[in-house]
Amino acid sequence: MLRIDQATYDAIVEHAKRDHPVEACGMVVGPVGSDRPERLVEMVNAAGSPTFYEYDSTDLLHLYKELDDRDEEPVVIYHSHSATEAYPSVTDINLASEPGAHYVLVSTREHGNNEGPVEFRSYRIIDGVVTEEDVQVDAAVATLSPEASHEETG
Known part of the structure; x- marks a missing residue:
């Protein structure tokens, strides 16, 4: 199961909507071995x-x-699908190289960058095998610092 705080969930969804129709991508990292995004x-x-x-x-x-x-280490590796469901493509599966990571997909196909719900799903991808897992959004799981909540590389 992926446990993620509400602020991080909201930031991933906002990134996916902001970049639509281009696929958004990023990571949520945490202490090595913690499984804490x-x-x-x-x-x-x-x-x-x-x-x-x-x-x-x-x-x-x-x-x-x-x-x-x-x-x-990467705890969550996420990207969006702008025209298809939130399920890993063959390319996504072949490129999944972090066996300990949760692979989150956000589909913006229904509402694009407008108001409205998205499809937010998480998977484990190990040796080409895709297993969907539950997502628990919890306001108390972690606290993002202001500078970390929208950090961007590049």
């Missing part, structure tokens, strides 16, 4: 595509160096 890191979709996301390799390298320095 604590710090949102919005990434730029270098592909600029409504059907594919790609991290800028330089941004990703800087992020992983920072994570190493801070003893953090």
Whole structure:
């Protein structure tokens, strides 16, 4: 099960809506081994595509160096689907390289960047096997610091 605080949930949804129709992407990182999503890191979709996301390799390298320095790891890896359901594509499955991470997909297909609900789902993807998991949104799970809530690399 993915336990995520309301502020982080809202920030991921807002990022997905803001970038629609381009796929939004990013991570929520936390202390190594904790499975606690604590710090949102919005990434730029270098592909600029409504059907594919790609991290800028330089941004990703800087992020992983920072994570190493801070003893953090990706807890949630998220992106949006702007025209399809919130389910991992074959490409998403093939690129899933963090077996300990929760892979969150947000579908903005119904309302785009307008008011209205989104589809927010989480999966574990290990060795090509996709398993959906429950998402528990809790106001008390973690507290994002103001500078972390909208941190962006790039």
